[in-house]
Amino acid sequence: MENRIKNVMAAVFGISIEDINEESSPDSIDNWDSLNLMNLVVSLEEEFDIEFDDSDIVEMLNFKLIVSIIQEKLSN
Amino acid sequence: MVVNTCYNFMENLKYFEILKMNAELKDQMKSDPYNVSVISNITLNQFKEVLELPLREKGINAIVEIGDYDNIVQDSIKYKKSNLVVIFWEVCNLIDGLQHRIEFFQDKEFNQLIERTKLEIDIVIKNLKDTQLVLFNRFTSACFSNNNIDENRLDTLKNVLNEYVALVASKNIKIIDIEKTILNIGLEKSIDFRFYYSSKALYSIDFFKNYVNSILPFIISANGKSKKALIFDCDNTLWKGVLGEDGFDHIEMSRETKNGQIFNEIQNIALSLNKKGILLGLCSKNNFEDVQEVLDSNPDMVIHDENLTIKKVNWIDKATNIKEISEELNIGLDSIVFVDDSSFETNLVKEFLPEVTVLQVPKKLSDYPKMLRDNISLFYDLSQTKEDVNKVKMYKEQAERKVLEKTSNSIEDYLSALELKVVVKKNDSSIVPRISQLTQKTNQFNLTTIRYTESEIQAYLDDENVVIYTFSVSDKFGDNGVTGLCIVKLDKINSVATIDSFLMSCRVIGRNIEFSFMNFLIKELRNLNIKKINSSYLKTLKNSQIKSFYNNCQYSVVDSSEDKIEYVLDTQKHKPNKVKYINLEYYGK
Numbered sequence: 012m013e014n015r016i017k018n019v020m021a022a023v024f025g026i027s028i029e030d031i032n033e034e035s036s037p038d039s040i041d042n043w044d045s046l047n048l049m050n051l052v053v054s055l056e057e058e059f060d061i062e063f064d065d066s067d068i069v070e071m072l073n074f075k076l077i078v079s080i081i082q083e084k085l086s087n
Numbered sequence: 088m089v090v091n092t093c094y095n096f097m098e099n100l101k102y103f104e105i106l107k108m109n110a111e112l113k114d115q116m117k118s119d120p121y122n123v124s125v126i127s128n129i130t131l132n133q134f135k136e137v138l139e140l141p142l143r144e145k146g147i148n149a150i151v152e153i154g155d156y157d158n159i160v161q162d163s164i165k166y167k168k169s170n171l172v173v174i175f176w177e178v179c180n181l182i183d184g185l186q187h188r189i190e191f192f193q194d195k196e197f198n199q200l201i202e203r204t205k206l207e208i209d210i211v212i213k214n215l216k217d218t219q220l221v222l223f224n225r226f227t228s229a230c231f232s233n234n235n236i237d238e239n240r241l242d243t244l245k246n247v248l249n250e251y252v253a254l255v256a257s258k259n260i261k262i263i264d265i266e267k268t269i270l271n272i273g274l275e276k277s278i279d280f281r282f283y284y285s286s287k288a289l290y291s292i293d294f295f296k297n298y299v300n301s302i303l304p305f306i307i308s309a310n311g312k313s314k315k316a317l318i319f320d321c322d323n324t325l326w327k328g329v330l331g332e333d334g335f336d337h338i339e340m341s342r343e344t345k346n347g348q349i350f351n352e353i354q355n356i357a358l359s360l361n362k363k364g365i366l367l368g369l370c371s372k373n374n375f376e377d378v379q380e381v382l383d384s385n386p387d388m389v390i391h392d393e394n395l396t397i398k399k400v401n402w403i404d405k406a407t408n409i410k411e412i413s414e415e416l417n418i419g420l421d422s423i424v425f426v427d428d429s430s431f432e433t434n435l436v437k438e439f440l441p442e443v444t445v446l447q448v449p450k451k452l453s454d455y456p457k458m459l460r461d462n463i464s465l466f467y468d469l470s471q472t473k474e475d476v477n478k479v480k481m482y483k484e485q486a487e488r489k490v491l492e493k494t495s496n497s498i499e500d501y502l503s504a505l506e507l508k509v510v511v512k513k514n515d516s517s518i519v520p521r522i523s524q525l526t527q528k529t530n531q532f533n534l535t536t537i538r539y540t541e542s543e544i545q546a547y548l549d550d551e552n553v554v555i556y557t558f559s560v561s562d563k564f565g566d567n568g569v570t571g572l573c574i575v576k577l578d579k580i581n582s583v584a585t586i587d588s589f590l591m592s593c594r595v596i597g598r599n600i601e602f603s604f605m606n607f608l609i610k611e612l613r614n615l616n617i618k619k620i621n622s623s624y625l626k627t628l629k630n631s632q633i634k635s636f637y638n639n640c641q642y643s644v645v646d647s648s649e650d651k652i653e654y655v656l657d658t659q660k661h662k663p664n665k666v667k668y669i670n671l672e673y674y675g676k
Contacts, residue, residue, distance in 0.1 A: 022103035025110065041628075045528070046132045049282055053133070053292055054103040065281060 012085075013078055019054045020074070023047055036073035059085065097141060097299070102133065102292045109140040116148040121310065124166035126154040126211075127175035130288035137295040138173075141303060147310050155531070156287070160207050160501060161597035163214040171306060172215055173222045178245045179231050180287060182565055186231040189240045199563070201244065203504065205251050210501055216257055220309045220469070222302055223256065224265040225249050230278045230289065261305055261469075268298045304467035314365075314444065314465040315418050316396070317357060318409065320427040321371035321378055324448055325390070326350050330377055341387040352456045354389035356463070361394045365466050366416060368397040370408045370425065375400045405432050406439035424465060502598060503668040505562040509571075509600055511607060512557050513675045518569055519544050522557060525572050525590060530629040532601070533590040534622070534636065552577045553587075556611075558604060560595045570595045573608060577617070584612050586622040603669040605640045611673070613658040624652045 014028075020035075021028045024042040037043040043051075048071065055077070056062055061084045063071075071077050097105060121142070125134060135151045142149035152169075154162035159176060166172055179186040181204060189197070215221050226245035233239050238246075256262060269277045272293050282288035290298075307313055322329045327339035327346040339347035340354060361367050367390065371378060378400045382392050397416060399408040405427070413420045420442035427433050428448035437445050446462060448455055515522075519541050526539040539547075547553040558571040570592040576585045586608075591601060612620060622637055624630075626649070634652075638644070641661055642654035 019103045022106040022110075025106075044530075045286060046130070049286055049288060050102065050106075050133060053279075054101065054106075057101040057292070058103065065285070068281075068285075 012081070015058060016055065016074070016078060016081065019058050020051065023051045023054055031074060033075050034073060055081065061085065096144070097137065097296050102137075105140050106136055109136045109143065112140065112143040116143055118146065118148045120148050120150045121171070122169045123149055123151040123171045123173065123306075124154060124162070124169040125151065125173045125175065126159050126162040126166060127177075128157040128159055128180050129175060129177050129290075130156060130282070130286050131175060131290060131295075132288075133292055134175075134290075134295050134298075137292065138299050141299060142306060145307065145310075145312060147306070147312070155596055156593050158593075158597050160210055160214075163211040167214050167218050169218060171220045171222070171309065172218050173224075173302070174211070175224055176226060177289060178226050178228055178241055178248065179289075181244075183567075186241055189244065192240070197240065197244075201247055204248060206501060206504065208248070208252060209255065212255055212257060212260065216259070218259060220305060221260040222263050222305060223252060223260050224263045225252070227266050227269070229266055229269050229274060263302060265298065268294060268301055272297050304464035305469060307465075308467050308469040312421070313468050314424050315422040316366040316368060316412070316416060316424070317360060317466070318368040318370050318397075318412060318423060318425045319357070320405075320425075320429070320432065321369060321373055321381075321400070323428040324426055325354060325369075326381075326387075330373055330381065335377075335380065335385065338381070338385075339387075340385075340389070346452065347387070349452055349455055351387070351389060353459060356456065356459050358389055358394060360463065360466055361390075363466075364468070366396040366418075367394050368399070368412055368416075369395060370399045370405055370412065370427075372402055372405075373400050404435065406436055409436060409440055409443060424462065426459070499668070505598075505668075507598060507600070507669045508561045509603060509669055509671045510559050510561070511604070511671065511673045513673075514548055514555055515557050516545075516548050518557065519548070521569050522555065522572060525569070525592065526588060529590040529592055530627070531593050532596050532633055533588075533627075533630055534586070534633065535588050535625045536590075536627050536630065537588050539588075547574065552579070556604075556608065558600075560598070560600055567592075567594055571600065571604065573604070575608070575612070577615070579616070582616055582618040584615075584617045584620050586620065589622075598669075599666050600669060601636065602640065602664065603666040603671050606663040606665065607671055607673065609656065609658055609661050610663070611675070613661075618658055620656045620658060622654045622656070624654075626650045 017028045017031045020026075020031055024040050024047060026040065026042070030040075048068070052063055052068055052071070059081055061081065063080070063084070067080050067084075070080060100108070123138065123142075125131065132153055135153055139149045139151050152166070154166065157180070159174065163172070181200065182188065189200075192200070226248045228239070228241040228245045231239075231241050252262060277291055277294040278289055279291045304313075319325050322331075322338075325340065327350055328337055330338055340350040341347040342351050357367055369378070375398075378398075379392075381388060382390075382395075397412050399412060401408070405425075409423060409425060410420070413423060420440055421444075423442075424444045424446060425433075425436055426446045426448065427436075430447060433445045433447045436443055444462075444465065446458065449458055522544045523539055523541040526537065526544075530536070544555070547555060554575045554577065556573045556575070557569050559569045560567045560571070572588065572590055573586065574588040576587050578584070589601075609620065620642075622642060624634060624637060626634070637652070637654045640656075642656045644652060645655050646653040
């Protein structure tokens, strides 16, 4: 699952998969701004066939948190 | 669902796959760039790549630029030289929160809003009059309509505006019925309200994919890539049945039988294309004489010999035949659409002549007419609609003259009509979070892009050698809130001030507010006994549009490098260049 997320993030932020790690966040990825966050949200929704609500979106602060939010969604 | 159309290859692609493919294609493009600008009063950044990919896939080196948020009028000047301008103008965001506020408008306010928007439409159309192609979406209120019989005020507004656009649109403007896209995929799938309330983005990826399909024919035609010839197989493609087996009397294409009706409709669609100048041809494995007999004397045939520019009726393979058709008609293989019922034949042609667009008759025969109709857009030719334009030309010219009268000094008049008001406050400690947020979020109009936390801002407010000016901008339709900020550091002993930060939210760019504020600031600092103001421009990826801001405000360059320009201004020598239509009020302390 983590690889699928990285794959999506790499495409959305226009970077390579190797540049993404546990701590990746808006501080380490230049293109991680509010517009690209929106793109990331819809891309992850398509990829995992889930839907985030507003409270999920505000918590997507780094790669680790994104993984745990998706895990939680998928287990419900 | 019929899925045999050519354009919807994106339908099953996920957004991140579109991003990936588009990035790969970008480096392969060799032709001249085809510049597309999207001007809008909502956020639609996802539209960029969803439009670029199918165009690039067709060999059009599309470079799509999304204009500034809510800057339609200003962007219509900025982008008038683009090859294509697409306009997304949403009634719900003509004024922030209009969808609910409009119900409480007095008639006078309602009419003012209509007049203001009409004036803006006039200016935009005038600015774009020489642009090659403009796609202007019809106004829609679908996402905020009452789900009942009553027309709400937003509905009324969009009806009035749509009538007006249809009246004044010049011939380079194509009006796009965006509600067809909403109808195709459903309202629920078209809109994502989550992002409307967080970022003023209204439409979903699915919406953009479908919308792009609907506008592709215009763009393809503008790039000279419309299809020119439609080539049919005969058996089970132009008629039901196999001529060589069923015989002359038993093939069906009459309106009298169930299957016949379908083939009758197919022939009629082909004939109407032929009347518009599309070449028709046959490519069939049959005895030539047998087919010729049907053409000459079968009473059910709609297409006749005179409609057919070329006939390849023989036993040679179809790839060879179609290649010959291309040579004999002197048109490219990529201008040919070929229809056949046999998957053997369609695959053969796809394999050997990948440039040819191949359509296969659907297994479910009742889908066949819709499949062909969905593909008529392949043949769309922008120049064909000239006659329609002539008919209404006189009417339009009259309307255009009126526009010219009304908009002689367009932008200035427009801005004057807005009744802009700027309210400046000094050291307003009640809005610390907002001040910090502005420094964190503003990218485009931000001279130094220094980010501050709330506690850093609070520290500045407590420091008597730092002044924070904030300003809000309003016009006669409402208040945009605190949208601008300037942090100045004072060296009172030497009578020098340094502008640490100056920024404005993109919502208020393009109204010359920055110049009005700078006039004020210089005067204010002069009153504080400041003789010299230092300032700087620090380059980032996003703030190049304001590179010359200080030059335009009479500052002199003292030092300049790749990433930074430093300036100085003598407050005694500054001659304010007053912005007449902005009323600035100052509440200092």
